[in-house]
Amino acid sequence: MKRLLLSYAKAVTGLQYFRGFRTNMKSGFLQANVVILHKDLADDFEAFCHANRSPLPLLYRSKPGEWGCPPLAAQADIRDDCPQYCVFEKGVLVNKVDSLAPYTAQLQDMVTFYLGCSFSFEQALEKAGVPVRNVEQGRNVSMFKTSVPCVKAGPFHCPMVVSMRSVPQIKLDAAAQCTHQIPLAHGGPVHIGHPALLGIKDLSQPDYGDPVELSAGDVPVFWACGVTGAEAVQSTKPALAFTHSPGCMFLTDREEATVSHQASESEECPLTFCISQNPLHYSVASKMAVQRVRAIEELIGEDPGQRGIQALFVQDELLKACLSLSYSSSVLITTGFPTHYMHNPPEETDGPPGAIAMAAMLQALNKHVVMVIDQRALEMNQWIMQDAVDRGVIKSAVPMMSFDSSGPDSALRFLCHDGDPSKPRYDHLVAIERSGRASDGNYYNMRGVNIKHLVDPIDDLFITASAVPGITTTGIGDGGNELGMGKLKKAVKAYMPNGSLIACDVAADFAITAGVSNWGGYAVACALYILNLCSIHRRYVQKGLGLLPTPEQHSLWAASLPSVAKEEEMLHILVKYGVRSGKTANLGLEVDGLTFHPTHSDVIRRLNDLSIEKLQQE
The missing domain is CATH 3.90.1640.20 (TON_0340)
Known part of the structure; x- marks a missing residue:
């Protein structure tokens, strides 16, 4: 039913509404970043994910030519279930499309990786009393390339990408505690404070997504981001590869992880x-x-x-x-x-x-x-x-x-x-x-x-x-x-x-x-x-x-x-x-x-x- 609902929203209202649909639906479902590569690169990319679990928490690796992902969603078809896809040829972004159906022949020899996404913890933030400024402002989250190199695996190497959310100083503990409990959505923050310490020059100029304004008393908080997978594709330059378009994730049938109300009492929080x-x-x-x-x-x-x-x-x-x-x-x-x-x-x-x-x-x-x-x-x-x-x-x-x-x-x-x-x-x-x-x-x-x-x-x-x-x-x-x-x-x-x-x-x-x-x-x-x-x-x-x-x-x-x-x-x-x-x-x-x-x-x-x-x- 959910996949039909998403298809209806996409077909009737278009991409722009679909982005708002994601933000306002409050579905509580786990979302996923997507990377699709030729099967010859699949083992190396899986090793890259395991070596860099924070930006690339691996939810599921498909078989070659497998459109669905049974552990994550029933009746899924990765060729058409993301609002928008990026098409890369030799590491260069050549097109953005709303369907991969025209590439069905090539996809027969390709493997899809479903990776955890930080949008999956936004409801947890809200339940913890942490305002989500990008949602308040009706914008996609800001994402930035950093100067932090990921751990190399095979041919895959790239800088880590982070997402930024501005958090009131008095809510920093709450933000760290509730996201720490959701490792499949990148887990806790990787940096809190001045963006230059990550090599980010200007918060008003994100590499992906939209600029988000900080409110008075807010502190920039950065989480590892699954768009790191797109950076890896660009660095490795495979002949053909696909990713979701940043902000246009795959929506699963799985409910978001539940955050314990006793989190702040745990010795490990x-x-x-x-x-x-x-x-x-x-x-x-x-x-x-x-x-x-x-x-x-x-x-x-x-x-x-x-x-x-x-x-x-x-x-x-x-x-x-x-x-x-x-x-x-x-x-x-x-x-x-x-x-x-x-x-x-x-x-x-x-x-x-x-x-x-x-x-x-x-x-x-x-x-x-x-x-x-x-x-x-x-x-x-x-x-x-x-x-x-x-x-x-x-x-x-x-x-x-x-x-x-x-x-x-x-x-x-x-x-x-x-x-x-x-x-x-x-x-x-x-x-x-x-x-x-x-x-x-x-x-x-x-x-x-x-x-x-x-x-x-x-x-x-x-x-x-x-x-x-x-x-x-x-x-x-x-x-x-x-x-x-x-x-x-x-x-x-x-x-x-x-x-x-x-x-x-x-x-x-x-x-x-x-x-x-x-x-x-x-x-x-x-x-x-x-x-x-x-x-x-x-x-x-x-x-x-x-x-x-x-x-x-x-x-x-x-x-x-x-x-x-x-x-x-x-x-x-x-x-x-x-x-x-x-x-x-x-x-x-x-x-x-x-x-x-x-x-x-x-x-x-x-x-x-x-x-x-x-x-x-x-």
Whole structure:
């Protein structure tokens, strides 16, 4: 009956009405994109679909010359069941037709692929209270070619195509959660935020479909799109191929997938977080992963030294910093707090262990990592790093350099190739227990002693980075006088001892507070481990095209977590070079006046327990 109804609508009212008929029918039936290829290419295209499941979720592959698709629709005839078809010859669009009946002879040797379509989740969006702007505006959805390459299979290769729907910021979680439950309609979003991060230059100029206007407060949300199949046809250039015309899908007899009302209660539901305003960028992780990271954040906020650090705590700074680090390709880390100005060296044992723990995990995740250190301490830190490699604390030595401000553009030239803000060398800067510049231009330890003469102006890098789109910064501290803690300056001045004098004036995008700064570094390593084992987050980072981590990768990441043995060895190395405990100046296995056993070792064990527990469920 439905196929007769569609045929009637098509014959009586024409294509334009049929498009409106699709939009307004509210049938609740699953829709499909269509690709028709010669049988000799069919196996390779099926492999291409399996390798790129988000844009090309395969619903059914026909036999050669099979017009119907029994699992999807009764009495179907693919030659006449789409409102409009595209005809390709050698990858070139040569015609658009409303019937493939004239090609019946050629179709005898061709195979039809029915692929999931995002129109199938629009009712789910509406039921979740998410407005569908293209429907409201009576337009086809906007579709764009991206700079994201699909995984190649046989001769098939092409950039991924995405569809865009503008979603109110307060409805982002709902949009991600309800579409996540419908993988046969592309699943959850692959990007939320600035279109240029997908290589899209102008939302008003879609490659397919119609431009759709964003309402005030809306955020562009992008889903993988089945028109990727048409791009694959054009890239591969088969002698003859057919696809549906974008927006003119095959309508099946199957009802759309039902979305559970308990979706938001599931531990595996996605949650969205804004990780950048310039450019606008959101990330996604499962509720389970978020809960684990929050538990880690709570743990490192313990304050055995009774500094009152809880007054600086802001929830999800650890989470957002690590969501951002997941996208990084090159990370610059800095540490070094010369609090012991009466000793040589003046450094303390808080900072370097946490920095190296972060670097170890970032290396395991295949990030390029560099450290910037005060010039006077560069050689010593290079020796420390080599000992850390030799003793198994970190797998590979992290390159080290210093920064000397020799002119107004020194910081920009350090951060960006040729001083060009569009060509940053690093996309994330992390400062951990790094002496931070106060509002009077000096650098103070917790006792209020000015140690400016021992500190290079690495703060300039963070100040400059704040104006470079695409560079994000994180500060980790335990007192408020550390680089990056300027984000919490008001609280530092109000609640920390000597706060009005010592408060760092330089802000980072994310400010992670911890009872001991090293714990913040350990926490970053653990949170990165959790997030990269979260299938929802990993899929999103890889734009829906990534593979699950291999057992070898998993083992490498687990081996890169901080451990009691490695961190105890790290303290032995620091003691060897005369580095002392921050609070007491003791030369021993102590950080900030707290002995490694039992205080620090206990925190490390608990961090590992929180990182590994239940992750296999994801």
